[in-house]
Every structure is written in C-alpha cells, then in structure tokens.
Amino acid sequence: MSSISLDDVKKLGDLSALKVTDEEAVVLQKELEQILNYVAQLSEVDTEGVVPTYDVHYLHSVMRDDTVIDYGVSQDDLLKNAPARRGAQVEVPKVLDV
Amino acid sequence: MTITEVRDRIRSGNSTARAEVEAAIERAEKAVSYNALLSITKDRALVRADAIDIRLRSGEDIGELAGVPFIAKDNMLVFGTPTTAASKILENFEAPFQAECIERLEAAGAICIGKANLDAFAHGGSTENSAFGVTKNPVDATRVAGGSSGGSAASVALGIVPFALGSDTGGSIREPASFCGVVGFKPTYGTVSRYGVVAMASSTDVIGPITSTVDDAMLVTKIMAGKDEKDVTTLPENTMLRPAKAVKTYGIVKEWLEGVDSEVKIATEKAIEAIRAQGHEVREVSLPTLHYALAVYYVVVPAEVASNLARYDGIRYGQRVEAASLSDLYTDTRHAGFMPENKRRILIGNYVLSSGYYDAYYKQAAKVRTRIIEEFEKAFEQCDVLIGAVSPVPAFTIGERTDDPLQMYLADVMTVPASLAGLPAISVPITPTRAGLPIGLQIVGRRMADVDVLMAARDIEGVS
Numbered sequence: 001m002s003s004i005s006l007d008d009v010k011k012l013g014d015l016s017a018l019k020v021t022d023e024e025a026v027v028l029q030k031e032l033e034q035i036l037n038y039v040a041q042l043s044e045v046d047t048e049g050v051v052p053t054y055d056v057h058y059l060h061s062v063m064r065d066d067t068v069i070d071y072g073v074s075q076d077d078l079l080k081n082a083p084a085r086r087g088a089q090v091e092v093p094k095v096l097d098v
Numbered sequence: 099m100t101i102t103e104v105r106d107r108i109r110s111g112n113s114t115a116r117a118e119v120e121a122a123i124e125r126a127e128k129a130v131s132y133n134a135l136l137s138i139t140k141d142r143a144l145v146r147a148d149a150i151d152i153r154l155r156s157g158e159d160i161g162e163l164a165g166v167p168f169i170a171k172d173n174m175l176v177f178g179t180p181t182t183a184a185s186k187i188l189e190n191f192e193a194p195f196q197a198e199c200i201e202r203l204e205a206a207g208a209i210c211i212g213k214a215n216l217d218a219f220a221h222g223g224s225t226e227n228s229a230f231g232v233t234k235n236p237v238d239a240t241r242v243a244g245g246s247s248g249g250s251a252a253s254v255a256l257g258i259v260p261f262a263l264g265s266d267t268g269g270s271i272r273e274p275a276s277f278c279g280v281v282g283f284k285p286t287y288g289t290v291s292r293y294g295v296v297a298m299a300s301s302t303d304v305i306g307p308i309t310s311t312v313d314d315a316m317l318v319t320k321i322m323a324g325k326d327e328k329d330v331t332t333l334p335e336n337t338m339l340r341p342a343k344a345v346k347t348y349g350i351v352k353e354w355l356e357g358v359d360s361e362v363k364i365a366t367e368k369a370i371e372a373i374r375a376q377g378h379e380v381r382e383v384s385l386p387t388l389h390y391a392l393a394v395y396y397v398v399v400p401a402e403v404a405s406n407l408a409r410y411d412g413i414r415y416g417q418r419v420e421a422a423s424l425s426d427l428y429t430d431t432r433h434a435g436f437m438p439e440n441k442r443r444i445l446i447g448n449y450v451l452s453s454g455y456y457d458a459y460y461k462q463a464a465k466v467r468t469r470i471i472e473e474f475e476k477a478f479e480q481c482d483v484l485i486g487a488v489s490p491v492p493a494f495t496i497g498e499r500t501d502d503p504l505q506m507y508l509a510d511v512m513t514v515p516a517s518l519a520g521l522p523a524i525s526v527p528i529t530p531t532r533a534g535l536p537i538g539l540q541i542v543g544r545r546m547a548d549v550d551v552l553m554a555a556r557d558i559e560g561v562s
Contacts (some may be wrong), residue, residue: 003103012448012452013429014451016444017411017429018429018432018433018436018444018445019430019432020433020445021433024441028445031503032442032445032449035396035446035504036449036459038392038393038396038507039396039463041393042394042459042466043462045387045390045469046388047462047466047468048468050469052465052467052468053464053465053471054301056301056519056520056545057288057313059331062330064327064330069327071328072195074194078106080192081191081192081194081415081416082414082535083412083413083417084418086319090414092424092425092427093421093424095421095424
C-alpha cells in the first residue's frame with residue numbers, strides 16, 4: 001500500500017508548479033493514495049526482460065533538413081494571446097531581486 | 099442526417115452551403131440547453147459558405163465535403179474561434195493558426211460552425227470536468243453524454259451537424275459515441291496529424307470523426323489522414339487508401355464482456371449472434387494482461403499529461419494571475435486555471451516520474467504496455483478483428499461518479515487497451531437498453547487495418 005502524507009502532496013505541488021491549498025491537500029491525499037494503490041497492481045506482472053514501450057511506432061529522433069519553413073504564422077498573431085506585452089515582447093514580473 | 103445527404107442536396111442545386119450552415123446554426127441555437135457547444139462562429143461560417151456557393155455556381159469541383167457544416171472539439175485550433183480546451187486557463191485563447199485536420203477538411207469544402215464541449219484538456223469520460231458545465235445526453239438529459247468528446251457526440255446525436263471531430267486518448271471518441279448512439283472512430287495512432295490540437299498524452303492522442311453512419315466516418319477520416327511534416331508521428335502511408343480485406347474471423351474478447359452491465363452484455367451477445375448469422379467465424383479469445391491495461395493507462399497518461407501541461411504557465415498565452423514573484427505567478431496561475439481532474443493527473447504524473455518511483459511505476463507500466471501489445475499481436479494471428487463492449491455501462495446520471503475519481507476511471511477499462519497499443523477501434527450503435535439508452539459495440543483491428551475495422555462495422559451497422 002502506498003501511503004502519501006500531506007507533506008508529500010505539497011511537495012508534489014511544488015514539483016508541478018501548482019499551488020495546493022491546505023483544504024485541497026486533504027482531499028488530494030485521499031484521492032492520490034486511492035489511485036496509486038490501484039496502479040500498484042502493476043508490480044504483479046512479470047516483466048523480466050521485457051522492453052518498455054514509450055511509443056507504439058518505436059520512432060527515434062525524427063530529423064528534417066535544418067531549413068526555415070514558413071508556417072504562415074505572424075509574430076503579431078502569436079503575441080496577441082500574451083497576457084501582458086510591450087511591443088514585440090512578453091512582459092513578466094521581475095525575476096532577479098537586485 | 100448523413101454527410102452524403104447534405105452534400106448531394108447542395109450538389110444537385112436543391113440547397114446551398116449558406117442554407118445548410120444557417121439551418122445547422124439554428125438547430126444548434128435551439129439545442130442550447132444540452133450545452134453541447136462552447137462557441138458558434140456564425141460570421142466566418144457564412145462567409146465561407148457564400149464563397150463555396152459562388153464557386154459551385156461557376157461549376158468548380160470543390161471537394162467531397164463542399165458546403166457540409168461540422169463541429170470541432172474545442173481542443174482544436176480553428177480560425178475565428180476561441181480554443182479553450184474547456185479550461186479557464188485558455189478561456190480567451192484565440193487560434194493564431196489552424197489545426198492540420200481542420201485545414202484538410204476545409205480544403206475539401208467543409209465548414210466549421212462551432213466548437214464542442216469536452217472535459218477540460220480532454221481529461222475525463224463525462225464532460226463533467228468542463229470548466230463550462232456538463233453536456234447533457236440527447237437521449238436522456240439527466241444523464242451524461244460521455245466524454246471527453248461529449249459535446250461532439252451530442253451534436254451529431256442531436257442532428258445539429260452530420261459530423262463532428264473528436265480526439266481519443268483512452269476512449270474519448272468511442273465512449274461518448276456509445277453513450278449518444280452514434281458512430282465514433284479512433285484511427286490507428288499516427289493516421290491523422292495532431293498539429294494544432296491541444297496535446298494531452300502524446301503517445302496515445304488520436305483525432306477521429308463522430309458521425310451517424312460508418313460510411314461517413316470512413317469519408318471524413320480519409321480526408322484528414324496522411325503524412326504531415328508538422329507532426330512527426332504521422333505515418334508515412336495513408337492507410338485509409340488501402341483496399342479492404344475480407345474480415346472473416348471475429349474474436350470475442352472474454353475480458354470485454356466480464357463485469358459489464360447485464361443489458362450491455364445482452365446487446366453485445368445479440369450483436370455477436372448477428373455476426374455469426376452473417377456467416378462469419380466467431381471465436382472467443384482471452385487477453386489476460388488486459389486486466390492491467392487501466393493501471394498502465396493511469397500511470398503513462400498522467401506522466402505525459404504532467405509534461406504536456408507544463409507549458410501552461412501564464413507567460414506567453416492564456417490566463418495569468420498576477421503575483422509579486424515569478425514563481426507565485428506560475429503556481430497561482432496554474433491553481434486558478436486548471437480543473438480538479440487536471441490537477442490530479444498532473445500530480446500523479448509527477449509522482450510516477452519522480453526519482454525513486456520512476457522504475458516501479460512509469461517504467462513498469464511501459465513494460466506491461468509491451469506485454470499488452472504482444473497479446474494483441476497474438477490474438478490477431480487468429481482473428482481479423484476483436485470485439486467487445488465499449489463501456490461497461492450505458493450513460494450514467496450526471497453527478498453519479500464525480501466524487502470518486504477512480505470509479506470514473508473504471509468506465510475506460512475497455513477502451514484504453516486499443517489506445518495503449520495504437521490500434522484502430524470503432525464504436526457502432528447496437529440494440530439500446532429497455533429504457534432506450536444507446537449501447538455501442540467496439541471493434542478493434544490490426545495496426546493500420548483501419549479500413550477493415552470500418553468494413554466490419556458497416557456489416558453490423560443497423561443489423562443488431
């Protein structure tokens with residue numbers, strides 16, 4: 001049985017860049033534990049010597065010529081969804097405290 | 099309503115693209131209480147319809163879908179429409195480019211009239227995880243339409259449009275199609291480009307049609323299919339152009355009849371009898387590792403979800419919650435923008451990927467996935483297609499499962515295996531329950547044998 005503490009839930013939130021309130025953590029602790037206990041049955045399967053599948057086509061790095069392709073998307077179209085912009089730049093809060 | 103009916107009305111001059119688009123929008127507005135649609139794009143649709151009418155009048159051959167209106171799931175980028183993925187974080191997102199599947203349908207003359215509701219980011223099987231409310235089942239409005247492509251399936255079942263697009267990561271086309279009594283087809287992984295579609299789990303995400311007939315599903319898939327340089331996972335060959343092979347041997351998957359609702363079982367057995375009566379060979383097969391498919395799915399998919407949803411951080415696009423520091427901006431934005439189910443999957447995904455758990459969960463799941471693929475390959479040595487139920491139950495009532503995420507996941511138990519193996523799979527309506535709730539039969543085929551699956555579905559369509 002996997003057991004997850006409230007601290008674990010908060011730590012997972014940090015790893016996921018996701019705020020988890022104290023209230024949410026209580027519910028999530030129970031739910032995540034239930035889900036993880038369900039998927040824990042995978043350990044019953046004998047996978048000795050089995051190659052993992054991450055992709056059904058078994059593709060490896062697909063390469064193409066290193067040339068610019070015009071997808072017909074303008075800089076302005078891409079920037080119109082930015083929550084805050086200044087000219088052709090996306091505006092963000094200060095990163096470094098100097 | 100079928101695509102060919104609409105198309106032929108327009109071609110013969112008995113109708114126009116404008117008249118068809120106007121009628122479809124009117125039907126959508128009348129059916130607003132079902133909450134199948136998140137947006138209607140009347141202006142753009144009418145401009146396109148008028149342009150098509152002018153070209154048709156001048157005798158131009160536009161394409162196989164000239165003037166036919168359709169609805170896209172709201173995780174697909176379409177010009178002139180918001181693309182929300184039914185989430186708060188993308189509530190005001192406007193498509194800066196178009197999804198390749200939409201481009202191909204529009205090149206064939208089809209006209210997108212609006213966007214369908216879904217579970218936020220396609221996480222769910224009931225559309226109850228939509229940030230904009232649940233889609234109601236057209237047959238019984240107290241029940242869910244299924245999900246995640248619930249709005250797409252309901253739109254076709256309501257007769258708003260002859261076809262809608264869905265995406266299927268673990269059953270999200272097939273399950274709502276079965277709940278609403280329409281056809282839902284998930285092609286082989288890599289058949290249709292996902293360029294311009296909001297990514298959920300990149301190793302199983304597939305685009306496919308929801309229609310009222312199998313022929314229509316074949317037509318729409320054929321137009322969308324084929325290599326796209328913008329999606330490196332698309333197959334080099336357009337397998338929809340392969341000639342159909344006779345489907346002789348049907349394998350009844352024992353595990354896809356176990357533990358299902360009695361009425362689902364009766365309907366499925368009746369369909370099997372009909373297949374037998376058509377002179378096909380029917381044999382029972384067992385794939386014991388399918389027992390673990392759901393556990394594999396709920397490790398692999400959250401892992402991929404956690405990675406794919408990392409991009410929603412409030413910086414370049416989407417909703418932003420302003421905060422004093424950059425890290426608070428990220429965590430507050432994601433907290434406000436995601437639904438509870440999105441959060442569960444992100445957290446589970448990062449758990450199974452974190453050091454110390456990676457081997458036991460993620461890598462082990464990837465190995466069991468290989469075992470499942472091998473079992474399918476063995477079954478296809480004896481059978482041309484495999485059949486069983488789509489969902490263990492018909493459409494459940496709204497709210498019935500929302501308090502228990504695991505119970506909700508269990509509805510996916512028979513659809514996730516084909517997703518993990520990348521196989522083509524369809525849900526085709528069979529005999530409904532006594533109360534009239536639709537039930538679907540699932541037909542799964544060999545990788546790239548999409549045409550065979552569709553031919554088998556056509557054989558059973560309307561028979562059982």
